[in-house]
Amino acid sequence: MEEQKIKNMEEFSAVSGISRPTISKYFNDPSSVRRSTRERIEEAIARYGYRPNLFAINQNRKFTKNIGIIVPHIVDPFYAEIVRQIETRCIEAGYWAIVLGSHGDAERELSAIEMLYSLRIAGAIIAPLGDTSVSDRIRRLAADIPTVIFDNHMNGDEIFVGTDxxxxxxxxxxxxxxxxxxxxxxxxxxxxxxxxxxxxxxxxxxxxxxxxxxxxxxxxxxxxxxxxxxxxxxxxxxxxxxxxxxxxxxxxxxxxxxxxxxxxxxxxxxxxxxxxxxxxxxxxxxxxxxxxxxxxxxxQDYVSIAENSVSTLFGMIENGVRPASPLRRLEGKLILRASA
Known part of the structure; x- marks a missing residue:
């Protein structure tokens, strides 16, 4: 690897002799450039050790690949597992999952929603606090951006996935x-x-x-x-x-x-x-x-809650159409152990 430090994509273009648009196209989707060009880019990456700021690239797109996730408590094992499942599915689909916690506080929930706006998210998956939630603000977000509510239904017409x-x-x-x-x-x-x-x-x-x-x-x-x-x-x-x-x-x-x-x-x-x-x-x-x-x-079926939330959201993002049924209630399963 060369000692020269490459700071940005323009410098990488200059030293590699490959046009800036082609390099950008490669980092967005390597399969979108010809094989010979892809090999030249990858050789230059190995030579100069260049790694772009993928978050900045994403933010500069007209439509980002950011998915916002808000939960009441990130450390709660229930929410942690749901977030893990959602994040995995976002990554597999080429999206960037951004996880925020409201920490049981309505003001922090509001701040998290405002943060999602600033990140120009493509969609959101939110578990509202409940009675203390900034419900009107969540509904406004859902009107502006494809949004799926999970775990806690807000008794409105929002798209919801949760247990019956x-x-x-x-x-x-x-x-x-x-x-x-x-x-x-x-x-x-x-x-x-x-x-x-x-x-x-x-x-x-x-x-x-x-x-x-x-x-x-x-x-x-x-x-x-x-x-x-x-x-x-x-x-x-x-x-x-x-x-x-x-x-x-x-x-x-x-x-x-x-x-x-x-x-x-x-x-x-x-x-x-x-x-x-x-x-x-x-x-x-x-x-x-x-x-x-x-x-x-x-x-509760953690996997189904995550899969239904993500697939519903991606359908809204990609098709621009709300699902025919806004409520998706999933059945629980009896688990017999020694306590009762």
Missing amino acids: NFQSVGLMVDYLCRSGEPPCFLDMPAVNTNARERREAYVRAMEEQGFQPHVIPAESAGWDFEELGYNAGLRLLPAHQLPTNTVLCANDRMAIGLIAAAFEKGLRVGRGAATALRVAGHDDHPMARFTAPALTTVA
């Missing part, structure tokens, strides 16, 4: 009622439509089974679900305040906290006569199979 909470929660309630004592429901804070739908789905499913529903409300707000489940367990378990010894938690993170509290209080969780408590969750959180005991749950 009534099917998934009903599936779990049916199993718990058939296999033992009917469950009470440890609610999560009303941070989004998932919270409301899962609570309503539990009540409906219990009534359909002929049982009295018992909802244990969330004591505080926020997204620290493990802590909320843990604190609820420390508060309720020693005082024997649970209406039933089977607990369906609104999500797996709440269930993980509840199992930790039961362990701390010396209560055995699981199935069988020697156990004091059955605990089930929802989502199939990546850590659910590593709790002690492993958590019985309803799995």
Whole structure:
């Protein structure tokens, strides 16, 4: 490799003797130039060690290949896995995925949306915060740019991909009622439509089974679900305040906290006569199979959520047409483990 440092595409063109438009064409799509020219460019790349700023190239296009992704918490394993799946599919299709987190804060969500505008994105995939979301701004973005909402439906006419909470929660309630004592429901804070739908789905499913529903409300707000489940367990378990010894938690993170509290209080969780408590969750959180005991749950289909979101978005970008059905609800799958 030559010691000469190449700063930009113009300098690379000068030293390689290949025109700037041809080089640009190569970096946009190597197969678009003749084989002999491609070989000359690649020899020059190896000789001078030149690597272009692909992000800058993308930004200079009339239509960028940037896809914006916004989620409430990047470190949440559920969102992290969905983002991984989406990003992989974007890369395979030649798009650049730009991931932003709103960190559970409406102002940061708004800032993330404004950032997407500045990046001249081709499309967006967004999991809104929920009740605190800047919903009007998200809807305006969706009117300006192809946008798919996932996980948390905003109850509008937006394009949405997510789990059918009534099917998934009903599936779990049916199993718990058939296999033992009917469950009470440890609610999560009303941070989004998932919270409301899962609570309503539990009540409906219990009534359909002929049982009295018992909802244990969330004591505080926020997204620290493990802590909320843990604190609820420390508060309720020693005082024997649970209406039933089977607990369906609104999500797996709440269930993980509840199992930790039961362990701390010396209560055995699981199935069988020697156990004091059955605990089930929802989502199939990546850590659910590593709790002690492993958590019985309803799995959201991470792969299908990502694939449907991306394929729907690319169809809108490439065809300029909204899908005929704006809502795509996916079924959950019952995952039986040792906790219930």
